Structure formats: structure tokens, C-alpha cells
Amino acid sequence: MNDKSTWAFGTRQVVYGAIGAALYGVFSWATNIFPLPAAGNVTFRPAVAVLIFFGAAYGPWVGLLAGFIGNTLGDALSGWGFYWNWSLGNGLMGMVAGLAMAAIKDFRAQADIIKAVGWGLAGIVVGMLFASLTEMITGGIDLNTALIGYFTPAVIGNAVVTIILVPILMIAFAAVAAGRGR
DSSP states (O other), X not given: OOSSOTTOOSHHHHHHHHHHHHXXXXXXXXXXXXXXXXXXXXXXXXXXXXXXXHHHHHOHHHHHHHHHHHHHHHHHHTTOOOOHHHHHHHHHHHHHHHGGXXXXXXXXXXXXXXXXXXXXXXXXXXXXXXXXXXXXXHSOOOHHIIIIIIIXXXXXXXXXXXXXXXXXHHHHHHHHHHHTTO
């Protein structure tokens, strides 16, 4: 988990980023058919927990790659095309969550789980704010629509799945790692 510098970038980060992107993309595609009520093109996305987990476990570069490429893949599989601002927003979400890596020592410890969820929530706010505000330029929407129609439902939906699923993923990961003698 935390055996290198938080900002290290090499083969390991590319590999974990690709795995995270594949999982995030496929799981996003699977739930992209569930739009959030009263939200502009925002879907229910439990896969966000996978993105937050990969960032927290493997660092900001992995989170960035998993979020950007995974969102691009999920949108492509859904037939929606490429929206650079939403893919970059998802990448930022994973990157900020990845800052937790430096502070996490034990994926089973309550304090470390809280750190991962907290950084994940910060990442959600940063990433979805970026994506929503840039939609004003790319999609021609007004500030109210960006904040109420896009940002708010995206943050609420992503926060709920992060709070519920990230601790489960962390504890399961720790159990598997312990079983393998890591």
C-alpha cells in the first residue's frame, strides 16, 4: 500500500491505474442507466467507491488515471461520447482521494478509514465542482443549473456510496492482503 512516495509515478501506478480504470469504467457503465432524479445527465454511480478506494490505496496518480480513463470508458460503453470536463472531474476526484495514501497505515483502522472517506469526499467536491462549472462553458448552462442540477446531485450520490462502500472495500482488501501474508 504505502511503500513509496505519495507522488511516485512509474509502472506500478500505470498498472494499478489501468486496473482501476477498467473496474471503474465497467461498473459505471453497468449503472449509467440509472439517472439521479432532477439531475442533468448525472447518474447513480456506486463505482465511485472503487475510484476512491484505488486513489486511497495506491495514490493520486492512480486515482487520476482510474478516474479519467475509467469515466471515459464508462461513457464510451454507454454510447455517450467523450466529455473531457467530466472525465477530468472524475480524474480530479480520484487524485484528491489519493492524497489519503500518505496518511493511511492500516486499512482496518477506524481512523484510517475515516481519512480515506474524508479525502474521498473532498475529491468528490473538487472533481464534481470542476465538471459542473466547466459545463457552463461546454454545455452553455447557467450557474444555478451547474450547482443545483449537476453539482449537488453528483456530490450527494457519490458521497453516499463513498461513505457506505469505501469502508467495506478497505476492510475486505485488508482481509485479502492479510490472508496472502502481506
